[in-house]
Amino acid sequence: MEISKWSEHAAARAALVAVMALFGLALPFFFITSNVRVITNSGWLYDYNWWRNGIPQRSGISAEELDGAAEQIVEYFNNDEDLLDVRVDFNGAEVSLYNQREVLHMRDVKGLMRGTFSVSYWTGAGVLGVGLSCALLIGRRFWPLLETATRLSAIASLSVIVLLSILVLTNFQAVFTLFHVLSFANDLWLLDPRTDYLIVMFPQRFFLEATLMIAALTVIEFALLFAAARMLRSRYGEAQAPPQHPPPPHPLDPMPASGVDEPAAEAAKTDSFRMAD
Secondary structure (H helix, E strand, O other): OHHHHHHHHHHHHHHHHHHHHHHHHHHHHHHHHHHHHHHHOOHHHHHHHHHHOOHHHHHOOOHHHHHHHHHHHHHHHHOOOOOOOOEEEEOOEEEEOOOHHHHHHHHHHHHHHHHHHHHHHHHHHHHHHHHHHHHHHHHHHHHHHHHHHHHHHHHHHHHHHHHHHHHHHHOHHHHHHHHHHHHOOOOOOOOOOOOOHHHHHOOHHHHHHHHHHHHHHHHHHHHHHHHHHHHHHHHHOOOOOOOOOOOOOOOOOOOOOOOOOHHHHHHHHHHHHHHHO
16 A cells, blocks of 8 residues: 555656656746747837948838838738739839749748747647636645756756857858748748848848847747746745654653762762761
């Protein structure tokens, strides 16, 4: 019976450790893909790009028309349209901005973005589900596990982020090329800045700075989650065991030794009686 109980306890503990390991593994995927989704759908990023890289001057398209083009791209990433048709007012006439090669590449980009969004939703649901379930099932024992899982996940993830950031900052061209080779099954991403507006609107520096923003947001999110987990563990974690005090002596128990040599005391008492006689 004791062996059976021990086995059940060991199996439950192993299952809990495995669940928390999956929780820690899902965290960086959730943070990174969520940040990609937020960044991609943020109008301020495109406004910053127009200003930072002088896109109106390079493209000959006004900032207002570029804003409209960015809104159409964001909408395209979030709808069910197969092909993108960005239309802008160019020299007084409404025209389709991108040629066929650019449109087909954007279809590939959309597939990649929609996959990224799906990973964000599913990992978010998993992280939230595991967190709530464990908190309800094991109570205050969950908070130390949350802190440990977050710490280990953060250490591993931030190590990778630092390494990738160094590579990005030292040779972004190589990283950019490798990313496209691994992400796309064709060479439609090889565009000509002399003829293709897509690469004019979104130069490499745009992707470099967007990547660094995503990395910075991920670091901040890990730091906030770890701080929250540490605070919750401190406030609601397992209570400290009370100090152990010895039980009070029973009235019939012999008195504890006082440190006096009892035989010597008896001998001194006998001698004093003899002297009195």
